[in-house]
Amino acid sequence: MTTTDFTSIPVLDLAKASSNKDAFLAELQHALIHIGFFYVKGHGITLEFLDNLTKQTISYFDLPLDDKLKTDKIYSPTFLGYSIQGNEITKDKKDNREQFDFANELPATWTEGRHIHERLTGPNLWPDEDVLPRFRQSILSFHSQAQELAETLTRFVAEALGLEPSALLDRYVLPNQQHRAKLIKYPAVDQLDPQDGTQGVGPHRDTASLLTLLYQANDLPGLQVQNHAGAWVDAPAIPNTFVVNIGTGLEYLVQNVAIATTHRVLNPPPGRGPRYSIPFFLGARLDKKLAPIEIPQRILDQRPQTVVTDSGHQFSQVYQNDPGLYAVLNRISSHRDVGAKFYAQLAKDHGIITTETKTGY
Ligand SMILES: O=C(O)CCC(=O)C(=O)O
Numbered sequence: 428m429t430t431t432d433f434t435s436i437p438v439l440d441l442a443k444a445s446s447n448k449d450a451f452l453a454e455l456q457h458a459l460i461h462i463g464f465f466y467v468k469g470h471g472i473t474l475e476f477l478d479n480l481t482k483q484t485i486s487y488f489d490l491p492l493d494d495k496l497k498t499d500k501i502y503s504p505t506f507l508g509y510s511i512q513g514n515e516i517t518k519d520k521k522d523n524r525e526q527f528d529f530a531n532e533l534p535a536t537w538t539e540g541r542h543i544h545e546r547l548t549g550p551n552l553w554p555d556e557d558v559l560p561r562f563r564q565s566i567l568s569f570h571s572q573a574q575e576l577a578e579t580l581t582r583f584v585a586e587a588l589g590l591e592p593s594a595l596l597d598r599y600v601l602p603n604q605q606h607r608a609k610l611i612k613y614p615a616v617d618q619l620d621p622q623d624g625t626q627g628v629g630p631h632r633d634t635a636s637l638l639t640l641l642y643q644a645n646d647l648p649g650l651q652v653q654n655h656a657g658a659w660v661d662a663p664a665i666p667n668t669f670v671v672n673i674g675t676g677l678e679y680l681v682q683n684v685a686i687a688t689t690h691r692v693l694n695p696p697p698g699r700g701p702r703y704s705i706p707f708f709l710g711a712r713l714d715k716k717l718a719p720i721e722i723p724q725r726i727l728d729q730r731p732q733t734v735v736t737d738s739g740h741q742f743s744q745v746y747q748n749d750p751g752l753y754a755v756l757n758r759i760s761s762h763r764d765v766g767a768k769f770y771a772q773l774a775k776d777h778g779i780i781t782t783e784t785k786t787g788y
């Protein structure tokens with residue numbers, strides 16, 4: 428039995444995928460199996476674009492609360508839109524973060540009788556253009572660039588695990604699927620009520636997705652990754668990189684050979700101001716039961732035997748039987764007010780409104 432005990436997160440250079448593909452795939456394979464996290468540089472999204480995105484993110488959170496509340500999640504069963512600090516729960520505790528969830532623009536199509544996961548799909552809630560000029564345009568441009576990068580990486584992930592490049596994308600991601608992303612602000616601890624603690628977001632694994640790309644938009648500490656022996660490892664901001672990690676969807680599909688590693692965020696230390704981050708989640712399709720893929724034995728043999736995690740594994744059985752229901756339950760569990768308004772019966776049936784537990788992003 429081996430317990431891999433990483434102490435830092437590797438940096439992979441996407442440019443190397445062209446210049447020395449075998450070496451790139453070997454590094455990627457190691458990161459997938461033994462760490463579940465890596466940074467990617469050489470990703471092709473320009474620094475100028477990312478700097479502007481950071482400015483837009485800060486401008487959004489700096490809006491008067493009334494303007495942000497006009498985009499509140501409570502107005503939509505999609506769970507897209509704004510959530511005020513303290514509204515989200517992870518592992519029984521309130522998260523000290525403010526968020527704006529967004530996705531590629533798709534119309535709402537769910538009607539009574541259709542599968543409940545379709546109710547998660549629908550348009551974004553945007554602040555007025557005159558309140559925040561060019562915000563919508565920047566955010567949607569980020570979304571499409573992040574999606575393209577995530578798809579490129581997913582092809583390499585398949586190859587690194589001994590599969591055809593299209594093995595994951597062609598079968599497990601739909602072309603017209605909605606992928607979620609968010610802008611996040613974590614206030615420094617001196618801006619919090621002392622009894623709120625320092626949980627920016629509690630220990631969790633990213634649920635139902637294949638890959639997460641995270642842009643750490645300013646240079647403040649907070650993100651920590653749990654190694655397989657259970658210790659917390661810092662993942663500091665590295666300029667012009669994305670942090671990439673694996674979701675429980677990919678982990679399940681590849682028979683736990685790539686690990687959906689647990690992570691958390693601590694609020695920044697006093698006097699440092701807020702931390703901003705922007706994750707993009709490449710989702711796996713939610714419309715049918717997913718069967719794990721056949722993986723070459725030489726890869727399976729490297730699978731870690733023991734992975735210690737502080738994250739709960741709520742609903743994991745549901746994921747195997749019905750990924751769409753699982754995704755909805757996780758959203759309800761994180762955002763109880765939206766759940767109570769649009770999914771009251773489901774929340775009750777699964778004991779979510781009365782008992783406070785949650786996994787997921
Ligand atoms: O903000 C971060 O650094 C991580 C956020 C995260 O893990 C999530 O939202 O799933």
Ligand SMILES: [Fe+2]
Nearest residue numbers: 632633690788
């Ligand atoms: Fe996460």
